[in-house]
Amino acid sequence: MMENAIAWILIFPLFGSVACAILGMTNRKICYPIAVLSLACALWAGIETLNQLIASEEHTVAYLLGGWTLDAYPRGVGIELHADILGILITLVVLGVGLIVSVYSKLPVQEETPGKEPLFYTLFLLQVTGLAGICLTGDAFNLYVLIEVAALTGYGLIAMGSNRAAAATFNYVMLGTIGASFYLLGVGYLYIKTGTLNMVGIHDVIEANGLADSATMQVAFVLIGMGILIKMAFFPFHAWLPNAYCNAPTATSSLLAPLVTKVMIYVMIRMVLSVFGVEFSFESTMWTDVVPWLVVVAIVCAAVMALAQREIKRMLSYLIVAEVGYMVGGVWIYNYYGFIGSIFHVISDACMTLCLFLGAGLILRKAKTTHFDGLRGLFSKMPLTMTGFFIGGFSIIGLPPTCGFFSKWYLITGGMVSERWEYMVVLMFSTMVMVVLFFRLIERIHLAVTESGQNLGHGHGDLGLTEEQTRFDEGPLSMLIPLLVSASVVLIVGIYNQDIVSLIEIFLDEFNLPRGEGH
Amino acid sequence: MKKISLIPVLLVGALLVYAAQDFPEWGSPNSPASQSPVSSHFIANTGVDTEVPNMVTAVLADYRGFDTMFETVVVFIAGMAVLAILKNSSKKKAGSKEFEVDVEPDLIVTNTVRLLIPVIQIFAFYVLAHGHVSPGGGFQGGVVMGASFILIALSWDLDTALARFPADRCTLVAGLGIVLYAGIGLLSMFLGGEFLDYAELAQIFPVSREMARYHAMLGVEIGVGLTVTAIMFSLYANLSTEGRLKGGL
Numbered sequence: 001m002m003e004n005a006i007a008w009i010l011i012f013p014l015f016g017s018v019a020c021a022i023l024g025m026t027n028r029k030i031c032y033p034i035a036v037l038s039l040a041c042a043l044w045a046g047i048e049t050l051n052q053l054i055a056s057e058e059h060t061v062a063y064l065l066g067g068w069t070l071d072a073y074p075r076g077v078g079i080e081l082h083a084d085i086l087g088i089l090i091t092l093v094v095l096g097v098g099l100i101v102s103v104y105s106k107l108p109v110q111e112e113t114p115g116k117e118p119l120f121y122t123l124f125l126l127q128v129t130g131l132a133g134i135c136l137t138g139d140a141f142n143l144y145v146l147i148e149v150a151a152l153t154g155y156g157l158i159a160m161g162s163n164r165a166a167a168a169t170f171n172y173v174m175l176g177t178i179g180a181s182f183y184l185l186g187v188g189y190l191y192i193k194t195g196t197l198n199m200v201g202i203h204d205v206i207e208a209n210g211l212a213d214s215a216t217m218q219v220a221f222v223l224i225g226m227g228i229l230i231k232m233a234f235f236p237f238h239a240w241l242p243n244a245y246c247n248a249p250t251a252t253s254s255l256l257a258p259l260v261t262k263v264m265i266y267v268m269i270r271m272v273l274s275v276f277g278v279e280f281s282f283e284s285t286m287w288t289d290v291v292p293w294l295v296v297v298a299i300v301c302a303a304v305m306a307l308a309q310r311e312i313k314r315m316l317s318y319l320i321v322a323e324v325g326y327m328v329g330g331v332w333i334y335n336y337y338g339f340i341g342s343i344f345h346v347i348s349d350a351c352m353t354l355c356l357f358l359g360a361g362l363i364l365r366k367a368k369t370t371h372f373d374g375l376r377g378l379f380s381k382m383p384l385t386m387t388g389f390f391i392g393g394f395s396i397i398g399l400p401p402t403c404g405f406f407s408k409w410y411l412i413t414g415g416m417v418s419e420r421w422e423y424m425v426v427l428m429f430s431t432m433v434m435v436v437l438f439f440r441l442i443e444r445i446h447l448a449v450t451e452s453g454q455n456l457g458h459g460h461g462d463l464g465l466t467e468e469q470t471r472f473d474e475g476p477l478s479m480l481i482p483l484l485v486s487a488s489v490v491l492i493v494g495i496y497n498q499d500i501v502s503l504i505e506i507f508l509d510e511f512n513l514p515r516g517e518g519h
Numbered sequence: 520m521k522k523i524s525l526i527p528v529l530l531v532g533a534l535l536v537y538a539a540q541d542f543p544e545w546g547s548p549n550s551p552a553s554q555s556p557v558s559s560h561f562i563a564n565t566g567v568d569t570e571v572p573n574m575v576t577a578v579l580a581d582y583r584g585f586d587t588m589f590e591t592v593v594v595f596i597a598g599m600a601v602l603a604i605l606k607n608s609s610k611k612k613a614g615s616k617e618f619e620v621d622v623e624p625d626l627i628v629t630n631t632v633r634l635l636i637p638v639i640q641i642f643a644f645y646v647l648a649h650g651h652v653s654p655g656g657g658f659q660g661g662v663v664m665g666a667s668f669i670l671i672a673l674s675w676d677l678d679t680a681l682a683r684f685p686a687d688r689c690t691l692v693a694g695l696g697i698v699l700y701a702g703i704g705l706l707s708m709f710l711g712g713e714f715l716d717y718a719e720l721a722q723i724f725p726v727s728r729e730m731a732r733y734h735a736m737l738g739v740e741i742g743v744g745l746t747v748t749a750i751m752f753s754l755y756a757n758l759s760t761e762g763r764l765k766g767g768l
Contacts, residue, residue, distance in 0.1 A: 007714040014592070014701060021599065022694040025687055065585045067707075067716030074556035079585040119603040126596055133589070145589045152593060156600025166604070189538060195555025205551070219538035 005052065006063045006081050008045035009091065010133050012038045013098075017125035024118025031121040032106050038125060039099040042132070046095050050088050059506055060084045062138070076198035082138025084274075085507040086343060089500070090266045091135040093350045096489075097258050098128040104358055104482035105251035108365070112249045113160050120160065120251070127153040127255065131263050140187045140275065141197045143267065144180065147231070151176045154260060157252040158244050168243035175230055175240045182227030189220035190275075199275050206277060212284040221285060224271055232264035232324050235298035242317035250361035253313065258353040261320055262346045265327045269342065272331060278511050288334045295329035296426045298322075303433040312360045312370040315437065316353070319396060322430055323349050329423050330411045336513040338414025341407055343504050344497070348403030351490045352395035358483040359389030362475040375444045380470040384480060386445065388487035393438040395490045398431055403493040410501075417516030569732040576650045580657075580736040584715045588700050591657075591743050595693050598750035602690070605762025624675045632674040639667040647744045648737065657740035661747025668752040677756060677765065686764055689753035696746030700739045707735070 016038025020031045053061050061083045064070065068078025083091070102124065109120050130150030137143050155176070159169040191197060193216050194205040211217045233241040241261075245253045272281040282288050299322050306318035327349070330342030360370055362385045367374045379386045395404035408427065415424040474480060493500065543550030552558060561574055561582070571577040579587050647660025672680035704715035712719035717735030718728040726734065760766055 004708055004714065007708065011701065011705065011714070015698070018595075018694045018697050018701075021595075021690055025690060063713065065713055065715050066581060067713045067718055068582060074560050076555075076557040077560050078582055115607055116603055119599055119606065122599050123596065123603060126592065129592075139586075142583075142586050142589075145586050145593070148593050149589055149596065152596045152600060156596065156603045159600070159604045191552060192542060193551055195551035195553070196557050198557075201557075205555075209551075215541040216538045217541075219534050222534065 002048060002052075004063075005045045005048040006061055006083055006136060007065070009042050009049065009095070009136065010129055012042040012045065013125040013129040013132070017122045017129065020118050020121040020125065024121070028115075028117045031117045032102075032109075035102045035105075035121045035125055036099070039095060039102050039128060042128070043092070043095040043099055046088065046092050046132075049083060050092065053083060053085065053088055061088075076196040076201040079142050080138040080198060080200075081136045082199065083136050085503050086266070086269065087135045089343070089503065090263065090346060091132050093347050094128060094131045094135060094259055094263065097350055097354050098124075098131075098255065100354065100482045100486055101251060101255045101358075104254065104361070104479050106478045107476055108250040108361060108479070111365075112251075116160060120157070120249075123153045123156045124251070124255065127157060131259050134263050135266055138199050139197055140190060140199055140202065144184050144187060147180055147183065147267075150260070150263070151180060151231075154256055157256065158248040161248040161252065164243070165247035168240070168247045172240040172244045175237065179227045179230030179237075182223045182230065184227075186220045186222075186224035186227060189216050189223065193217055193220070199270070202275050203277055206280060212280045217280070218285065221276060221280070225268070225287070228264055228268045228271065229328070232261045232268070232328075233321055234294075234324050234328055235301050235321055238302070238321040238324075241321060242314055245317045245320075246311070246313045250364060254354065254357040254361055257316070257320060257357050258350040261324050262327075262350050265324065265331075265342065265346050268328070269331060269339070273339075273511055278513065282334045288332055291332035292329055292420050292423050295325045295332070296422050298325035299329070299426045299430050303430045306437060307433060310372050312363065312372070312375075312441070313357075316356050316360060319434070319437075320353060323353075323396075326408075326411060326427065326430075329426075330414055333414055333418045333420045333423055334514065335414040335418040336508060336515040337410050337417055339508055339513060340501060340504050341410030341412075341414050343507075344403075344410060344501060345407035347500065348395065348407045348490070348493055351486060351493055352392045352402070352404055355388060355392030355483065355486040355490055356396070358479070358486055359385055359392060362479055362483060363389070365479070366473070366475055372441070372444050375441070376447075377445070377465045377470045379445050381472065382474050383472075385475055385483060388483040390438075390442065391487040391490055393441070395494070397434045397438055401494045402490050403497060404490075406494060406497040406501075418514075568729065569736070570729045571733055571736065572652050573650065573654075575654075576656055576736065576740075580650075580739050581717065581732055584704070584717075584739065587739070587743065588697075588704065588715070591697060591700055591746050594750050595697055595746055598689070598693055598753045601754055601757050602762075605757050607762070628674045632670055636667050636670065639670070640664060643667065643744075643748075647740055650740055651733065651736065657743025658747055660740075661744040662751055664744065664748040665751025665755075668748075669755045672752075672755065672759075677760065680752070681756065681764065684749075684752055686753065686756060689749040689756075692749035693746045693753070696742045696744070696749070699742035699745065703735050703738050703742070 016034050019034050023034070024031045049061055053059055063081040064078050065081065066078045105124070109117055113120055127150055130146050130153060133146040134143060134150060137146060155169050155173050158172065159165050187197070190202055193211055193214060194202045196202055196205065205211070206217070230237040245257050248256065302318050302322035302325060306315050306322065309315040309318060327342045327345050330338040330345065362382070363375070363378065364370050366382060367378060391402065395402035398404045398408040408431070412424055412427055415421070415427065547553070561578055565571060565574045565577045569577045569581055643660045643664035646655040646663055647657055650656030668680050668684050671683065703717065707716045707719040708714045710719040710722050717732045720735055721728045721731040724731060724734070756764055
């Protein structure tokens, strides 16, 4: 049992989803416990795998599916699950977020998509399976298959939302398909030149045959890179994201917003470091010169667009686009600390986006709107929800001791060591924008001043609302507890950042990344 | 706008042409893909490892069986997503037109189809079961099988087809297909191997380790076939009636 823990991570939610589809036909109520239970088991298997991985000498767990073991067969004959520290950390994030959202989803799913619980949880669990599989697989084509699993379930989950969700999903389908096709084409080129699909195998052939200057490999790199950038909603390919996440059901956007873009960042890091290798990615391509400037444009545009929004969910969607820019920049400034920052930011951004979207879901449920004008007096009405929501917001801004502070710290250090001043300046600029965004929200919630400066209340502390409207009225516990858990995760990851960073350092030490002078 | 969209098309085209300059010779035995230990192993040892004459089936269902399992899951997801989007959607739209079919099924068409259906379905089983030695397998067999139900729906009406293959049973069969596939993988794991290591099934069936792989491949192909059959028909039934499952084309 134990030695197969890595396979159990995928088996539990896979069987859970089929169980939801079949058993849900007779008893709809059974789907929710199945979803929570299978994700809890998967999380346990994930933690077990992490323990095995730390105990092992090379800090990797390689699992050859189908028994095509490396001692008897050449590498690449079968498919390999290959977990290293990076992969398992992101897997744990995926499973943790999945578990928290599945607990949270009970009421929103019943209310927003009545009668469709079995279908929702079937797709929900397969989404988690796909995302976790992406983080664990060691095979470039298997990665594509799992991207398809994650993408298709995502389309279904989003399209279950409001009436406008169908149109938003259609845009997403188009862009998502283009991105996946680019990736697949790139993998095809990789196979032409290397003759294997195994990631370790591809890397070995690139090193052994000196393929860095090959035109085909260069094009493969561009195609895979472009495909992943489209999939992760990097500006200007972000157009599908805000509409899709705003119109999706609450539980869907809470699951997809923290995970999908972040997992694609993981794929980019995996491709750059493990498949193509540091030398190929940074020395023989021009991406290190070009991409940080694209990142500057991306962050500025996304931050400005976030400022223009008057609706919480839409504002958060643009924040995700800006955060994607942070992480892409952290990779392409080509620096040890940038990589630590990027990887740590994948983890912390998932936690804080989860926190914000769970909070937004509760606000939407209680206030029936997420427009800024409907927020007045919410703090006295639901203090716990708003506290959780604000912790997420403080983390996005980057206030210590939340996790957002530490990841941003490493990103800025990376920019400084690489002397990419444009990246540092834009990080500062975007931090300022986030401060404005969230303190404007806090002001809306605590004061009675409208957009035009008109004061609805009478003097200090008066919200201009009746007693009825500000009475303590928290959301249901099944939604509130996941929010508070995710808020405390934001704080815990921040406080114990050194433990996570030291794991990331073990992973990065085997790649010879520049650390700047004096190191 | 149309002219602007030409620019990325031309750019990608130019990129592909640029990539082609470095390709190995067409069909060359010296190309990396032919030289690599992976394809040499498939060519030399498929028969030794699995007893399956058709190399493609062995790669698909055994060597890379994990991919195929998730491809089956993708088909399953497609069906579930269409259900999730279309189910109950017509109730919201008041006054949408009902396409009720009053026309009697045509005598010539129905009698021809009556003759054809058994042939099609037996052929579907043949394609599925013969995947080991000839082109075919679960996906192809499943599509042929699903098409036979669609043919019933086209020549009589959807109700006739649904009476033979109800919508609920589609979901059930599709799910069971995946359970069969992943279940064979899980069983081999309980017997001490890795997930999907069919050779371990030799412990409970009176066959050699190679023949265990051979037969387990048929098992997973049947799983694929079940899922594909059910989802093909479910997709047709839901898409042609906007999820109402009555009336139709």
